[in-house]
Amino acid sequence: MQRFIAIAVGLALAGAATQAGAHHSGSMFDPSKSVTVQGTIRAFNWTNPHVNVEVMAETEAGKPAQLWTLEASSPGVVGRSGWTKRSLNPGDKVTVTFAPLRDGGLGGSLREVKLADGKVLTWSTSYTPPADAKP
DSSP states (O other): HHEEEEEEEEHHHHHHHHHHHTTTHHHHHHTTTTEEEEEEEEEEEESSSOOOOEEEEEOOOTTTOOOEEEEEHEEEEEHTOOOTTTTOOOOOOEEEEEETTOOOSSSSHHHHHHHHOOEEOOOSOOOOOOTTTOO
16 A cells, blocks of 8 residues: 555656646747837736736837736746845836747746836846855
8 A cells, every 4th residue: 555655646746747847848938039128017916936027018109009928937036036026016117128939929038127217127047145144
């Protein structure tokens, strides 16, 4: 019986690892390209598994604004880069830079947000503790 439980747990863990790997794939984005748009924050969603930002982007005169949905990493990763759930608010004027979707859709992987006051928000999956952090 113990062997059966061990095998079942092992299979469950292997399945979860496969799903997590598939979920975290960034293959839908084209990291070799960079797009920058100016606009207004429509929504800032500080939720797992990924923080996302909705930006109503300015377009040529006479054309409707475009809604771009941009994804960052998890709140934990983005938070270690200095962001908080209040870093962006609906109505904020921003310039965003991102790796676009490969299929040409209005979305991408967020690289940078520049606020109207000049503050720049970025995020990184690598973490370097602050110099004053205690071991």
